[in-house]
Amino acid sequence: MIRRLLNLSESNSFFLFGPRGCGKTTLIHEIFKNKNAFWIDFLNLDFELRYKQRPQLLVDEYMASAKKPEWIIIDEVQKVPSILDAVQQLIEKYKVKFVLTGSSARKLKRSQANMLAGRAFNFSLFSFSYLELKEQFDLLQVLQFGSLPKLYNKELYNEQDKIRYLKSYVSTYLKEEIIVEQLVRQIEPFHRFLEVAAQSNREIINYSKLAKEAQITDKSVARYFEILSDTLMGHLIPAYHKSIRKQQIESPKFYFFDTGIVRAIRGELNYPLKPKSYEYGNYFESFIVNEIIKQNIYLEKDYKISYLKTKEGQEIDLIVESRLKTFLIEIKSCEVLDSSEVKALITLLPSFKKAAGLVLCTNNNPNMLTKEIKAIHWQDGIREIFN
Structure with missing residues (x-):
């Protein structure tokens, strides 16, 4: 098993959110396989139907069990938001610890579910890191294909199988997350939006x-960008400004969480990605930001993460x-660079205190x-x- 960087609590209840297929269940099984x-x-x-009809059944089953479990693990908790009142009761009265996984907190929040404030930590998991x-x-x-765990479990033997999996992932997202969870009234407008959002990834x-x-x-x-963000399909990166109010006025950027998913939505999976091409540079930036x-x-x-674009059109990627230092970051997919390629960084860096300029590239020699x-x-x- 590929070991994950995320360090989950083993002493306190927690939520674990993440996009579908990012390995939440596998990780929980590995950590808790030998626990009660x-x-x-x-x-x-x-x-799902049993607990939807009577959420209090969770408490009744716990009280009736001969060997009381130390942990109760609920997968896809967003499907039954009402169960969280019973979860709180078991935490407070009987000191039971919970693992609550889900692919979205949106339905829980919109249904005004009990989010166990102060009683459960919050963690997020994404596709594999390098x-x-x-x-x-x-x-x-x-x-080209992203880094979702299924791509590395030896079930997908060739590139065509990877392409099929990524295509099915997108259709499953639309079906299971959007239609079944009733996040939008009509699927066709959202489907059109998803395609144009993928075309504007990182912009x-x-x-x-x-x-x-x-x-x-x-x-x-x-609203649809909020849905993508809440279902953890990507990240909204705000514009930098010292004033929070002005920061909120400027439009954010959106980065899909996985390059393979973006290429699937854009219909590019059958076309090999060529190093040094414009598309390669775009996906390299998206990968680094993620x-x-x-x-x-x-x-x-x-850390606070933002981007900067001035009225004069000068832009800093990230x-x-x-608390101690600020990094102004440009992302370049090439090996050879000179100062003429980072004019915005040279111009804007002196405006920041305790700041360093970094150009992240593929050159092995600093x-x-x-x-x-x-x-x-x-x-x-x-x-x-990250020191």
């Missing part, structure tokens, strides 16, 4: 442009702010482009960001 645990899987329709894959990591393969969101292309309203575009987001979440750093700006291999650069 009772499992409930709401993908089993019988379980740090988890280790010697199995292949940059071109990850940019600043232009709500009116996307609305026109998808034949929906600006408000629908904003790696930084994953490590920020897994290591619980709470700004990562910790290169000082200026006194304050370093071109560095992307793996070394991410390591430096």
